[in-house]
Amino acid sequence: MDSIQSIMTRRSVRQYTGEGIDEKDLKIILEAAMSGPSTANTRPWSFIVVRDKETLGKMAEANGKAANPLRTADIGILVCGDLSRAFPSAKDYWIIDCSIAAQNMTIAAHSLGLGSVWLGTYPQMDKVENQKKLFNLPEDIIPHSILSFGHPDPHEPSLNRAKFNEDQVHYEKW
Amino acid sequence: MDSIQSIMTRRSVRQYTGEGIDEKDLKIILEAAMSGPSTANTRPWSFIVVRDKETLGKMAEANGKAANPLRTADIGILVCGDLSRAFPSAKDYWIIDCSIAAQNMTIAAHSLGLGSVWLGTYPQMDKVENQKKLFNLPEDIIPHSILSFGHPDPHEPSLNRAKFNEDQVHYEKW
Numbered sequence: 001m002d003s004i005q006s007i008m009t010r011r012s013v014r015q016y017t018g019e020g021i022d023e024k025d026l027k028i029i030l031e032a033a034m035s036g037p038s039t040a041n042t043r044p045w046s047f048i049v050v051r052d053k054e055t056l057g058k059m060a061e062a063n064g065k066a067a068n069p070l071r072t073a074d075i076g077i078l079v080c081g082d083l084s085r086a087f088p089s090a091k092d093y094w095i096i097d098c099s100i101a102a103q104n105m106t107i108a109a110h111s112l113g114l115g116s117v118w119l120g121t122y123p124q125m126d127k128v129e130n131q132k133k134l135f136n137l138p139e140d141i142i143p144h145s146i147l148s149f150g151h152p153d154p155h156e157p158s159l160n161r162a163k164f165n166e167d168q169v170h171y172e173k174w
Numbered sequence: 175m176d177s178i179q180s181i182m183t184r185r186s187v188r189q190y191t192g193e194g195i196d197e198k199d200l201k202i203i204l205e206a207a208m209s210g211p212s213t214a215n216t217r218p219w220s221f222i223v224v225r226d227k228e229t230l231g232k233m234a235e236a237n238g239k240a241a242n243p244l245r246t247a248d249i250g251i252l253v254c255g256d257l258s259r260a261f262p263s264a265k266d267y268w269i270i271d272c273s274i275a276a277q278n279m280t281i282a283a284h285s286l287g288l289g290s291v292w293l294g295t296y297p298q299m300d301k302v303e304n305q306k307k308l309f310n311l312p313e314d315i316i317p318h319s320i321l322s323f324g325h326p327d328p329h330e331p332s333l334n335r336a337k338f339n340e341d342q343v344h345y346e347k348w
Contacts, residue, residue, distance in 0.1 A: 003285035006177035007206045007278050031338045032181045036277065037292055041335060048344045055346060082342075092297040096319070099273030103210065104181050107281065111177035118211055123266040135348045145270070161215060164205045168256075170222045172229060174309045 001111045010107055011158070013115025014069040016150025021074045025112050029149070032108035033079075036100035039093035044085040045101050046141055048078040056148075062130035063146060067119045073148035077105065078131060081122075083140040095122065098144040105147055115152035121145050175285045184281055185332070187289025188243040190324025195248045199286050203323070206282035207253075210274035213267035218259040219275050220315055222252040230322075236304035237320060241293045247322035251279065252305060255296075257314040269296065272318040279321055289326035295319050 030047060038044060050056055051074065059078065060070040070076045079102045081094035102118065109116040121127045122144045131143035204221060212218060224230055225248065233252065234244040244250045253276045255268035276292065283290040295301045296318045305317035 001177045003175045003177040003180035004202060004206065004282055007282055008209045010209065010211075012211050028178060030343055032178065034338050034342070035182045035184065037184075037186050037280070039294055041333075043336070043339070043342070046342050046344065048346075048348060050346055052346055090294075090298050093294060095269050096273045096294070096296075099270045100277045103274045103277045104281075106211070107278075108178055108181055120213055120264075120267060120270070122270075124264050137348055141348070159215075162217070164208050165217070168208070168217070168220050169204055170220065172222075172224055172226055174222060174311055174315070 006107055006111045010110040011161070012117040013150070013152045013156065014117050015153035015156040016072050016074065016115060017153050018072065019074070019151040021114060021149060021151070025114065026075065028112065029105050029108050032104040033101040036097070036104045038097040038100065039087040042085050042087050042097065044082045044087070044094040044097050046080045046082050048080065048135060050076045050078070058134055059131065059146060062134050063119055063121060063127050067146060069117050069148040070119065070146065073150045075149040077147045077149070078135065079144045079147065080137065081142040081144050083142060094142070095144065102145050102147055109149055114149055116147050116149045119146040119148060180281055180285045184284040185335070186291040187324070187326045187330065188291050189327035189330040190246050190248065190289060191327050192246065193248070193325040195288060195323060195325070199288065200249065202286065203279050203282050206278040207275040210278045212271040212274065213261040216259050216261050216271065218256045218261070218268040218271050220254045220256050222254065222309060224250045224252070232308055233305065233320060236308050237293055237295060237301050241320060243291050243322045244293065244320065247324045249323040251321045251323070252309065253318045253321065254311065255316040255318050257316060268316070269318065276319050276321055283323055288323055290321050290323045293320040293322060
């Protein structure tokens, strides 16, 4: 798919057909994540890839109602920050670096004909703690977001979101 | 350009030829930004587009040495969070939402044959305050990142960054 078209037509997809995702597509999605830039090339991420239905259900449970797409997803990926790799003088850049990696994944998935949706975790610390406990994560590994992936259910209603808004652009000055 | 190829081949470009960027390409880049998802569709961003050389120099000065690419860029965009639009129960999602918008811009620019680089601002609060002061921003508008854009100088040395690292992927469990 053309890159600009992919960015512009990506939508959050929350309903899936149940069809499986190829290993080779998963590999492309993970490569896309790690092709993103990171602060001073620190690459402060870890990814937990889950296909097991029971675990996907637990991830959904731990993240609240908005995470229900995980219950029919083929794959859920918990994107985590790795503070041991974070930029020493401003560690919180990990939040931005993980966002970049995750957004690359959603665009890559859409380009491959797959659907995905961001399921926000950080900075809602109850969700962060729940995921951390579920996966028994080390102290320096911080859950950032979950992405759920699957083949898009063509019957999912379109939300027809707004896009470009000139009022949010300023030229030369505020 | 193919979408997967665009994601995988994007590199931070810090040297530019000085050639101008078309208004229509700028519009595509801004549309790409606002095509990203945001927390509960809050769209908590504002973008300040700067072409004026003197202002670009001041932005570079305010952001420290790593922001020198702005001095030869054709366009700098200050991506800001707009807290008045942020998700009420967890406002700090604005940091993630602005990251998504900015990453969409870098991929779109690369697809258009342009080069860009992220110039980190938030969470380095000295840089945040400097940009805020430079643009005399309202209280609820928070500088997040600057992106500089230009036509890539073909003589810029390639950094040949690492990409996929299997050690940063975990399957089913930590």
